[in-house]
Amino acid sequence: MAESSHETPEARLNRLLTADRPALTRLAASYARSPADRDDLLQEIAMALWGALPRFRGECAERTFLFRIAHNRCITHLAKRRPTVSLDDIEFEPEDPCTHSEAQLADEQQRDRLLRGIQQLPLIYREVVVLMLEGMDYGEIADVVGVSATNVGVRLNRAKQQLKQLLEDLP
Amino acid sequence: MSHDAEFAVWRRQWQTAPPRADTPAWAAAISERVARQSRLMRIGLIGPILVTIVVGGLMLLRAVSSGTRLDLALAVESWLFIALAWAGCLWLARGTWRPLGQTTAAFVTVSIWRCESDIASIRFGVGLYVGQLALTTLLMAMFRNPPLDARALLFSWHMIVIGWIGLPLFVSWSFWYVRRRRAELKRLLDLQRQLAGDGT
Numbered sequence: 001m002a003e004s005s006h007e008t009p010e011a012r013l014n015r016l017l018t019a020d021r022p023a024l025t026r027l028a029a030s031y032a033r034s035p036a037d038r039d040d041l042l043q044e045i046a047m048a049l050w051g052a053l054p055r056f057r058g059e060c061a062e063r064t065f066l067f068r069i070a071h072n073r074c075i076t077h078l079a080k081r082r083p084t085v086s087l088d089d090i091e092f093e094p095e096d097p098c099t100h101s102e103a104q105l106a107d108e109q110q111r112d113r114l115l116r117g118i119q120q121l122p123l124i125y126r127e128v129v130v131l132m133l134e135g136m137d138y139g140e141i142a143d144v145v146g147v148s149a150t151n152v153g154v155r156l157n158r159a160k161q162q163l164k165q166l167l168e169d170l171p
Numbered sequence: 172m173s174h175d176a177e178f179a180v181w182r183r184q185w186q187t188a189p190p191r192a193d194t195p196a197w198a199a200a201i202s203e204r205v206a207r208q209s210r211l212m213r214i215g216l217i218g219p220i221l222v223t224i225v226v227g228g229l230m231l232l233r234a235v236s237s238g239t240r241l242d243l244a245l246a247v248e249s250w251l252f253i254a255l256a257w258a259g260c261l262w263l264a265r266g267t268w269r270p271l272g273q274t275t276a277a278f279v280t281v282s283i284w285r286c287e288s289d290i291a292s293i294r295f296g297v298g299l300y301v302g303q304l305a306l307t308t309l310l311m312a313m314f315r316n317p318p319l320d321a322r323a324l325l326f327s328w329h330m331i332v333i334g335w336i337g338l339p340l341f342v343s344w345s346f347w348y349v350r351r352r353r354a355e356l357k358r359l360l361d362l363q364r365q366l367a368g369d370g371t
Contacts, residue, residue: 026185072278075366079282079358111184123365127275132178133185146274160177 013050016066023134024070030118030130031074041077048073060143067136068144071127078123117166125159128152219260227253241314248310252303259299263292279363286356293345293352300341304334 007015017024024045025038032038052069056062118126118133131141138149138156145152227250234246267285270277312324324330 022186068275072275075275075279075362076282076359079355079362107184107187111187114181114184123362133182135182135186144275146272146276156178160175163181164177 009050009053012053013046016049016053016062017046020063020066024066027067027070027074027130027134029115030126031077033119041074044077045070045073061140064136064140064143067131067134067140071131071144075123075127113167113170116170117163120166121159121162125155125162128155129159129163132156219257223253223257239314239316241310241316244310244314245307248303248306252299252306256296256299259295260292263288263295276363276366279359279366283356283359283363286352286359289352290349290356293349297342297345300338304338307333 024042028038028041028045032041049066049069052065056065059065060068118129121129127145128141131144136144138152141152142149147155230242230246230249234242267281267288270281308324308330311319311327311329312321319327
């Protein structure tokens with residue numbers, strides 16, 4: 001917090017985006033249907049953060065605030081795009097197999113499966129799972145999503161069952 | 172929860188690396204887009220004030236310099252509609268400035284209100300446009316010196332620009348915009364249902 005008190009808004013935005021860029025990219029990917037869609041969403045998140053930062057008074061951790069803004073933007077992004085998404089539409093560019101070892105390829109495939117599984121989760125479960133996978137605890141997730149920590153626990157349990165089932169069914 | 176083995180495995184897989192297209196182009200584009208968007212937001216705020224001052228001021232200036240009854244009536248009418256437009260917009264936008272809370276539910280709710288407010292504003296705008304066009308035409312018919320017959324009035328430059336060209340364009344754009352916002356509203360309501368749907 002002390003760090004943020006004397007930095008310019010631009011520097012603050014840059015710091016936040018740089019520090020959590022991989023996490024934000026993953027978060028956006030779980031709500032996007034293609035790399036281009038995800039990149040658009042990332043830009044929307046950056047814009048929303050730019051607009052919201054002046055209102056941040058340190059009521060919660062900066063990371064929680066960042067994820068709250070990002071998460072809200074992801075939700076409204078879903079409302080802005082066309083609703084019909086077939087699974088075939090959810091497509092991220094394939095890696096070039098020549099550049100990877102077998103172990104890396106297997107990791108890549110597992111990650112892709114996990115992403116596809118998460119993308120198919122109902123929204124109320126998807127939001128808590130993604131935040132959980134980013135390392136947030138129940139309290140932080142509750143802060144971002146706006147439900148009680150107990151509710152987060154219940155949702156995560158149900159989400160886990162559904163995600164397991166989805167991952168089993170995915171090719 | 173960190174003891175949950177399945178989540179731990181998934182978290183490790185999830186965090187191994189970001190999806191591939193984590194491109195530098197995105198980072199480079201952000202600051203440019205932020206600056207552009209900030210400019211647009213400023214213009215968006217200044218725009219209506221500028222229109223009020225320029226249109227209202229010009230009508231007033233014309234009325235004072237010419238002193239004709241028609242220009243006086245048009246100046247009064249312009250300010251009346253400017254006041255109506257501001258009052259209507261502020262009324263319709265009430266409650267939509269910011270979410271009531273910091274939660275996702277509050278955020279979705281305010282997005283729904285904004286959609287509804289936009290749709291109502293467009294309807295209000297079309298009504299205002301048609302009303303002003305009709306009143307302007309009526310004032311011209313009543314106060315213009317020398318008077319114009321109905322045919323000349325219908326094909327006067329003001330009627331051609333604002334009526335024959337402007338009205339169909341504005342109404343078509345309104346239909347398109349309202350349709351788009353309605354679709355978004357439908358999806359937002361659906362999201363709201365999904366977010367509230369676990370019963371816990």
